[in-house]
Amino acid sequence: MPNHVHLILTPEDGEGLALALSRAHRLYAGFVNARARQTGHLFQGRFGSVALDEEHLMNAARYVALNPVRARLVQRAEDWPHSSVRAHLAGRDDGLVSVRPLIDRAPRFADLLEGEAAAAAFVRLRRNELIGRPLGSSGFVAEIEKRLGRTLAPGKRGRKPRNQAAADQ
Numbered sequence: 001m002p003n004h005v006h007l008i009l010t011p012e013d014g015e016g017l018a019l020a021l022s023r024a025h026r027l028y029a030g031f032v033n034a035r036a037r038q039t040g041h042l043f044q045g046r047f048g049s050v051a052l053d054e055e056h057l058m059n060a061a062r063y064v065a066l067n068p069v070r071a072r073l074v075q076r077a078e079d080w081p082h083s084s085v086r087a088h089l090a091g092r093d094d095g096l097v098s099v100r101p102l103i104d105r106a107p108r109f110a111d112l113l114e115g116e117a118a119a120a121a122f123v124r125l126r127r128n129e130l131i132g133r134p135l136g137s138s139g140f141v142a143e144i145e146k147r148l149g150r151t152l153a154p155g156k157r158g159r160k161p162r163n164q165a166a167a168d169q
Helices: 016-036 054-070 085-090 100-105 119-131 138-148 162-168
Strands: none
Touching: 054 100, 054 119
């Protein structure tokens, strides 16, 4: 996209995502800064991320693929030059994109691009990305909570009653 990037990444281990993104950002910043003869950060703010179960992963793939179409930058998803859509439609890696993880889940990638956009699913995806909470079934979220040893589901809104807050201390 002209002002942001969407990535769907599957890290192999707990450090993979941080290592991949920090290296990509460092190399890209170096390239852009050298070309513009400048220094400094390229991106403002923190990146958004969300852990997804299988169903929501497919919605995210559809969201990312159709984003240039929804933004009216192109008429067809495969026409956007900075997208993995062409590689996924061809079913072949292109040097940057590994199509296997998604093609294993959606053998006919073109099916993801057809039909009406799932607006409600896209809203949930964007909401959870902004707040950094996993998106999936209750079992999926419970498994992540168990691994992390902390609650991720939204709590009751508002302050705790005084007597409960004092008891928690």
